[in-house]
Amino acid sequence: MFATIFALVKKELIQVRRDSNMVRMLFVMPIVQMFLLAYAVNSDVKLIYTAVYDFDKSDLSREYIRSFSPGEYFVTGSSKYSLLECEEGFKNNSYNVALTIPQDFSNNLENSQPTEVGFMVDGTNSNSAAIAMGYAGVITQQFNSGLSANSAPIKLAEKRLYNPEAESVYFTVPGIIATLITMITIMQTSMAIVKEREIGTLEQLMVTPITTSQLILGKIIPFALIGYIEMTLGLVLGILIFKIPFVGSVALLYGLTFVFLFATLGLGMFISSISSTQQQAMFFAWFFSVFSMLMSGFFTPIANMPQTIQYLTYLNPLRYFLTIVRGIMMKGATLSTLYPEVIAMAIFGVAIFTLSWLRTSKRVK
Amino acid sequence: MNKIKFIAIKEFRHIMRDSRSLIIVILMPIMMTFLYGYAINLDVKNIKLAIVDFDNSSESRDLTGRFYNSGYFVKSEKLPDMESPEKVLVAGKANAVLFIKPGLAEAIANFSDYELGITVDGSDANLAAAASSYAKMILAEFLSSKFSSGQTESGVILRSKILYNEDLQSSHFFVPGLIAVILMMISALLASVTIAREKETGTMEQLLTSPVTPRQIILGKVIPYVILASLDGLLILLFALIIFGVPFSGSSLLLMMFGLIYLTTALSFGILISTLVKTQQLAMMFSLLATVLPTVMLSGYIFEIKNMPVVMQWLTQLIPARYFIMIIRGIMLKGSGLAELWTESIFLIALTIGLLTLAVKRFQLKIG
Numbered sequence: 001m002f003a004t005i006f007a008l009v010k011k012e013l014i015q016v017r018r019d020s021n022m023v024r025m026l027f028v029m030p031i032v033q034m035f036l037l038a039y040a041v042n043s044d045v046k047l048i049y050t051a052v053y054d055f056d057k058s059d060l061s062r063e064y065i066r067s068f069s070p071g072e073y074f075v076t077g078s079s080k081y082s083l084l085e086c087e088e089g090f091k092n093n094s095y096n097v098a099l100t101i102p103q104d105f106s107n108n109l110e111n112s113q114p115t116e117v118g119f120m121v122d123g124t125n126s127n128s129a130a131i132a133m134g135y136a137g138v139i140t141q142q143f144n145s146g147l148s149a150n151s152a153p154i155k156l157a158e159k160r161l162y163n164p165e166a167e168s169v170y171f172t173v174p175g176i177i178a179t180l181i182t183m184i185t186i187m188q189t190s191m192a193i194v195k196e197r198e199i200g201t202l203e204q205l206m207v208t209p210i211t212t213s214q215l216i217l218g219k220i221i222p223f224a225l226i227g228y229i230e231m232t233l234g235l236v237l238g239i240l241i242f243k244i245p246f247v248g249s250v251a252l253l254y255g256l257t258f259v260f261l262f263a264t265l266g267l268g269m270f271i272s273s274i275s276s277t278q279q280q281a282m283f284f285a286w287f288f289s290v291f292s293m294l295m296s297g298f299f300t301p302i303a304n305m306p307q308t309i310q311y312l313t314y315l316n317p318l319r320y321f322l323t324i325v326r327g328i329m330m331k332g333a334t335l336s337t338l339y340p341e342v343i344a345m346a347i348f349g350v351a352i353f354t355l356s357w358l359r360t361s362k363r364v365k
Numbered sequence: 366m367n368k369i370k371f372i373a374i375k376e377f378r379h380i381m382r383d384s385r386s387l388i389i390v391i392l393m394p395i396m397m398t399f400l401y402g403y404a405i406n407l408d409v410k411n412i413k414l415a416i417v418d419f420d421n422s423s424e425s426r427d428l429t430g431r432f433y434n435s436g437y438f439v440k441s442e443k444l445p446d447m448e449s450p451e452k453v454l455v456a457g458k459a460n461a462v463l464f465i466k467p468g469l470a471e472a473i474a475n476f477s478d479y480e481l482g483i484t485v486d487g488s489d490a491n492l493a494a495a496a497s498s499y500a501k502m503i504l505a506e507f508l509s510s511k512f513s514s515g516q517t518e519s520g521v522i523l524r525s526k527i528l529y530n531e532d533l534q535s536s537h538f539f540v541p542g543l544i545a546v547i548l549m550m551i552s553a554l555l556a557s558v559t560i561a562r563e564k565e566t567g568t569m570e571q572l573l574t575s576p577v578t579p580r581q582i583i584l585g586k587v588i589p590y591v592i593l594a595s596l597d598g599l600l601i602l603l604f605a606l607i608i609f610g611v612p613f614s615g616s617s618l619l620l621m622m623f624g625l626i627y628l629t630t631a632l633s634f635g636i637l638i639s640t641l642v643k644t645q646q647l648a649m650m651f652s653l654l655a656t657v658l659p660t661v662m663l664s665g666y667i668f669e670i671k672n673m674p675v676v677m678q679w680l681t682q683l684i685p686a687r688y689f690i691m692i693i694r695g696i697m698l699k700g701s702g703l704a705e706l707w708t709e710s711i712f713l714i715a716l717t718i719g720l721l722t723l724a725v726k727r728f729q730l731k732i733g
Contacts, residue, residue, distance in 0.1 A: 019644075019647070021641075021642050021643070021647050022647060025647065025650055025651060025654065029651075029654050029655075030654075033654070033658055033659070036659070036680060037658060037659065037662050037663070039673060039674050039676075039677050040662040040663055040668055040673055040677055041490065041491075041662065041668055047671055047672060049671075087528070088705065090528055090529075090699065091695060091699050091700075091701040091705040092701070092705040092706075092708075093691070118526065119525045119526065120525075120526050120527075120528060121525060121526070121527050121528065122527075122528055122529060123527040123528055123529050123530030123531060123532075123533050124529050124530050124537075124538055124694060124698050124699065125538050125669070126407075126408070126530055126533035126534060126535045126537070126538050127406075127407035127408065127409075127535065127538075128669070129527060129530070129533055130533055131498065131502075133525050133527075134502050135502065136525070137506075137525075138502060138505040138506055138509065141505075141506070141509035141510075142505065142509055144509075145509055145512050168490040170487075170488075170490075171487075171488065171489065171490040171491075172490070176658065179658065180654075180658070183653065183654065183657065184650075184654075187649070187650050187653065188650075191646050195646060276385065277383060277386065278645050278646060278649070279383065279386050279558060279645065279649075280383075280385055280386050280389060282554065282558075282645075282646075282649040282653075283386065283389045283390065283393060283554070284389070285649075285653070286393075286550065286551075286554060286653055286657075287393050287396075287397070289653065289657060290397065290401075290550070290657060291400075293657065293658070293661070294401050294404060294405060294661070295400075295404060297489070299405070299491075299661070299662075299667050299668075300404075300405050300406060300407060300491065300667065301409065301489065301491055301492050301495075303409075303410070303411040303412070303413075303492075304406050304407065304408055304409060304410065304411075305403065305404045305406075306403050306404075309400070309403050309404045312400070323457065326488040326489070327455075327457075327488075330487075330488040331454075331455050331488060332455075333455055333456075337455060337456045337457075
């Protein structure tokens with residue numbers, strides 16, 4: 001029994017090793033991506049480029065404009081477009097906000113009259129637009145009360161736990177590693193059986209005394225190994241080069257990775273069992289890779305999604321694994337808090353394996 | 366010309382024969398648009414906040430109310446225990462804890478120094494950033510309401526006006542980007558297999574001994590996929606307009622034109638991959654690994670390019686989707702025309718020509 005599986009595993013590994021392109025793709029490409037993409041995630045809203053049309057040009061108007069700058073949000077400057085062609089600047093993205101101060105600004109204020117200021121916002125990016133308007137409102141209120149953000153006596157002292165410098169890298173690099181492992185394991189396993197079928201070697205395997213479960217095990221063990229090697233590579237480089245903290249237990253992370261790989265490999269096997277050509281398998285693998293990535297809470301929080309869509313994310317092993325990776329690496333979480341995620345991944349894995357085992361054994365006969 | 370046509374027809378037959386793949390190619394992008402059109406947004410809400418109020422005055426209750434009524438924060442499932450309030454963060458039961466020490470009411474009455482504390486779970490960088498900027502905003506509003514009573518009729522009144530996306534619909538921003546991302550991925554994936562498949566099945570030699578030039582082979586192979594991918598593009602665009610109500614204020618002709626150029630870029634990239642590897646499996650893995658993460662992360666689809674470090678910003682210039690996203694957002698949402706989009710157009714066209722030439726060159730090299 002074990003000898004047969006071992007022989008199959010060896011065969012798969014030899015096939016991978018023989019293909020230098022495959023080796024490069026499996027081990028070099030993920031690492032290169034990790035470096036290239038590490039600093040891309042950053043959804044802080046800052047640098048709102050602001051065109052200023054100051055028709056008053058008084059000390060007061062300049063003071064008002066200055067009150068926009070000290071925050072981390074607005075970058076003010078005068079526009080190269082006249083107010084009449086102001087929209088050109090919005091269209092070619094020179095700025096996202098335009099502030100217009102009328103000629104009677106200081107005059108009105110000195111006579112205790114209300115004065116209107118125009119604030120035009122590019123609503124294309126709704127999130128930045130909402131934040132820009134919120135901040136402009138606050139800045140204006142503070143200007144009115146003669147209070148600048150720095151002179152208010154009550155301050156907010158912020159403390160970030162686990163990721164104190166708010167380094168997005170700490171968050172991105174483990175996310176990229178986990179996403180790539182998901183993609184690669186799904187892609188590899190989804191091809192596994194379909195490829196043998198397409199080249200015609202599946203019949204050869206069938207006439208040998210191999211059982212379905214041995215075949216499946218022989219196909220997934222090599223990819224589980226590859227998954228582990230990739231994770232180790234990614235983690236070591238992440239810790240050495242990006243100085244990502246690792247607070248929790250390494251053994252726990254490796255143990256739980258097994259449950260995660262079990263789930264993604266099962267998904268790959270399932271795809272393999274429902275596709276009849278490599279191309280179809282690849283399309284499905286693509287679909288599920290993108291699904292895992294976008295529905296995991298890696299790029300946008302799951303809490304933002306509509307409720308029905310949130311239910312769908314429960315079908316995503318990566319969702320649980322990201323919580324586990326972040327939990328263990330940054331917070332030092334233990335099984336006592338992570339058990340719901342582990343159970344969910346395990347259920348997913350068992351279910352998907354049973355499904356694909358049923359489908360494969362039927363098709364083999 | 367005729368030869369190109371025959372190769373194109375042959376390739377078309379290949380596509381049509383595998384009807385299951387064809388259905389997948391047409392249905393999957395639509396499903397993806399539907400799913401991610403709803404799922405991907407940055408309307409941060411429901412940040413789980415636990416408030417520990419030691420002041421327990423009317424002022425502190427006012428502040429608490431402002432946090433929970435802001436629409437950004439919701440009460441955490443579990444209240445923190447007083448000994449170690451930050452424990453709720455480990456379990457993920459709350460994303461942030463706000464501490465109101467005793468003395469807030471006096472500080473407001475006497476205009477004296479006081480510090481509020483907020484502890485944010487930084488392990489989810491997106492949520493942490495949102496929590497901290499909304500908390501600052503709510504506090505600033507709270508303070509100005511406390512300290513500027515009675516002055517409101519005279520001061521500056523801010524008249525805000527929103528251009529283009531007046532209702533601030535998140536989907537109007539993300540769905541056009543999603544179209545660009547999906548088209549890039551599917552086109553590269555489709556094209557990457559074509560030449561690799563001929564190599565794997567051994568029909569490449571047959572093609573090469575026939576009197577067609579490499580350029581004719583590549584063109585003949587690209588054309589059917591341009592048609593297929595355009596069909597995909599049109600379908601998801603239609604879907605975006607109907608389901609998500611994304612406005613279309615610019616010229617549809619211009620969008621079609623850029624769409625074709627963009628598809629050619631993506632397909633050329635796929636063909637280039639196809640010439641680099643020997644098997645279908647490698648070709649598909651290569652194209653997925655090279656397009657999925659980079660396109661989503663570096664195109665400006667979710668993360669704004671201007672917020673990235675400068676080196677990363679240079680890197681994004683190599684991502685075709687970056688330009689097409691600017692173009693499609695510009696045309697659909699702002700009604701931009703060539704006058705505003707010419708820089709993006711030039712870059713996109715340059716990338717297309719570069720990739721296509723490279724693909725043809727590589728292919729010729731292989732033959733020679």
